[in-house]
Amino acid sequence: xxxxxxxxxxxxxxxxxxxxxxxxxxxxxxxxxxxxxxxxxxxxxxxxxxxxxxxxxxxxxxxxxxxxxxxxxxxxxxxxxxxxxxxxxxxxxxxxxxxxxxxxxxxxxxxxxxxxxxxxxxxxxxxxxxxxxxxxxxxxxxxxxxxxxxxxxxxxxxxxxxxxxxxxxxxxxxxxxxxxxxxxxxxxxxxxxxxxxxxxxxxxxxxxxxxxxxxxxxxxxxxxxxxxxxxxxxxxxx
Numbered sequence: 735x736x737x738x739x740x741x742x743x744x745x746x747x748x749x750x751x752x753x754x755x756x757x758x759x760x761x762x763x764x765x766x767x768x769x770x771x772x773x774x775x776x777x778x779x780x781x782x783x784x785x786x787x788x789x790x791x792x793x794x795x796x797x798x799x800x801x802x803x804x805x806x807x808x809x810x811x812x813x814x815x816x817x818x819x820x821x822x823x824x825x826x827x828x829x830x831x832x833x834x835x836x837x838x839x840x841x842x843x844x845x846x847x848x849x850x851x852x853x854x855x856x857x858x859x860x861x862x863x864x865x866x867x868x869x870x871x872x873x874x875x876x877x878x879x880x881x882x883x884x885x886x887x888x889x890x891x892x893x894x895x896x897x898x899x900x901x902x903x904x905x906x907x908x909x910x911x912x913x914x915x916x917x918x919x920x921x922x923x924x925x926x927x928x929x930x931x932x933x934x935x936x937x938x939x940x941x942x943x944x945x946x947x948x949x950x951x952x953x954x955x956x957x958x959x960x961x962x963x964x965x966x967x968x969x970x971x972x
Contacts, residue, residue: 755779755805757812757834758930761786761794761827762819762847763907768797769926770805773934778927780804786823794830802834809840811941813933815847815924817952818861818869818882819907824951832949843933843944846878846952848907850928857903860894860911860919863954870897876932882954894918 754773760766769781782797814831817824828844835842848859848871856874859882863869868890869882885893897904898918905922906912912921933941 753808753810755808755810756930756933757801757805757809758815758926758933759794759798759813759827759831760815760847760924760926760929761823762815762817762924763823764820765923766794766823766827767924767926768794768801769930770801771927771930771934773810776931776934778930781927794826798830798834806838809838811933812840812842813929814842814844814949815926815929816844816950817847818871818954819847819924821951828949828951841941841945842949843941844947844949845929845932845944847924847929848905848952849873849876849878850932851905851907851922851924852903854903857905858897860890860904860906861908862910869954878952882952884954 756771756773758769758771760768764785765783766786767781767783769778771778780801782800784793784797786793812831812835814827815824816828831842831844834840851857851859851873856872859871859873861869863882863884867884867886869884870890870893871882872879894904904919906919907921907923909921911917912919933944936944
């Protein structure tokens with residue numbers, strides 16, 4: 735005889751969702767990018783790029799929505815590039831990362847975009863700092879060493895000669911500095927995939943320390959805030 739059929743009222747216990755995905759957002763240049771990477775395997779499962787200038791806020795939402803379709807429930811870490819670069823682009827990237835972190839309850843960390851511009855252990859990044867000046871930044875083991883150094887054009891040319899003689903690799907995110915065939919400067923574009931890979935190798939303590947730091951752009955100069963002019967009849971405040 736067949737055993738009588740029995741029905742269990744015990745609820746089905748679904749398998750716990752493993753959070754092991756990293757979402758990276760890089761908007762410090764006109765060539766913006768996003769990427770999703772699986773932390774354990776180090777595999778980039780999705781990436782997207784889009785060109786933008788002052789319209790990052792309009793163009794970023796479609797790729798963000800696409801990324802979330804893939805990894806919303808599995809997100810463990812969100813990382814955003816902090817520049818230096820376009821002020822509006824970096825601010826949009828930070829705002830999107832913060833918004834996603836709050837909405838999805840996922841910690842957010844920021845890295846200097848130029849720190850992961852190359853795989854070399856020790857290299858230089860340079861760029862136009864406007865106002866007839868240039869900046870130089872030293873990167874060692876994918877970490878920005880201090881603040882970028884500002885200098886005038888003549889001082890910059892002298893330092894470039896010194897660095898070239900030292901044999902250090904020099905990179906820039908700007909075409910204008912790399913167009914001369916004799917220039918030692920190599921053109922590189924910040925990539926979300928590089929940010930994601932850097933975060934993937936951080937242990938929990940390193941990541942926790944990073945997320946406790948304020949998400950602020952890497953400024954070449956202190957931000958200038960214009961104070962509103964006082965109008966007749968306004969009450970003076972101390």
